[in-house]
Ligand SMILES: Nc1nc2c(ncn2[C@@H]2O[C@H](COP(=O)(O)OP(=O)(O)OP(=O)(O)O)[C@@H](O)[C@H]2O)c(=O)[nH]1
């Protein structure tokens with residue numbers, strides 16, 4: 001039997017049964033979202049990162065480049081304010097703000113409610129910008145096809161091993177704010193190695209929303225996944 005008190009003394013707190021039940025209930029909702037997205041042929045992405053790593057800015061750049069080619073909608077989670085949704089609307093992308101009122105992550109049920117509030121007809125890509133932090137959002141499946149995590153050059157290259165669950169559960173890692181790399185003690189090679197130590201097969205590459213480095217590569221990745229999703233749905237009907 002695991003000795004909880006010893007673990008707690010070492011600074012490790014085990015998930016109790018209440019948390020496990022909450023996660024199980026969330027998984028059930030996430031599966032229903034995944035099923036709905038599969039039926040509708042909508043690619044669903046969950047974008048995660050620490051606070052301020054550049055999620056909204058990257059999505060603004062993505063919207064500018066892909067909005068004529070694909071019908072994109074964005075659900076954006078924050079503890080307070082409508083600011084990110086307003087920034088996304090400014091570049092012509094339809095965005096709905098989910099205000100969590102202090103909760104540090106998005107849960108499946110919040111996504112279900114948000115999806116009910118928007119028109120999903122004809123949507124190709126639905127993107128969720130999660131609440132900025134590398135801890136709680138890692139545990140909550142939102143029914144996404146792919147989880148994309150940003151690791152900003154300003155955060156330090158040691159984060160993948162300190163927050164392994166987020167990197168272990170991701171499908172793509174973007175090293176954001178790459179324009180700042182010349183000014184920072186951040187080793188791209190060390191960061192990639194650390195990400196691959198927790199998730200060996202994962203793709204990792206740098207992006208900068210300021211200079212455009214890596215943005216075409218990111219948009220091509222997204223384009224390929226959206227087309228594949230549409231084809232898989234068409235093939236199964
Ligand atoms: N140098 C540089 N700054 C960037 C880049 N992308 C974003 N920023 C800046 O970083 C700050 C945070 O960017 P956001 O896009 O708001 O980050 P976020 O991850 O959406 O933040 P939260 O939603 O609060 O978690 C802003 O001041 C941006 O202008 C980049 O590629 N390079």
Ligand SMILES: [Mg+2]
Nearest residue numbers: 055056084129
């Ligand atoms: Mg944001």
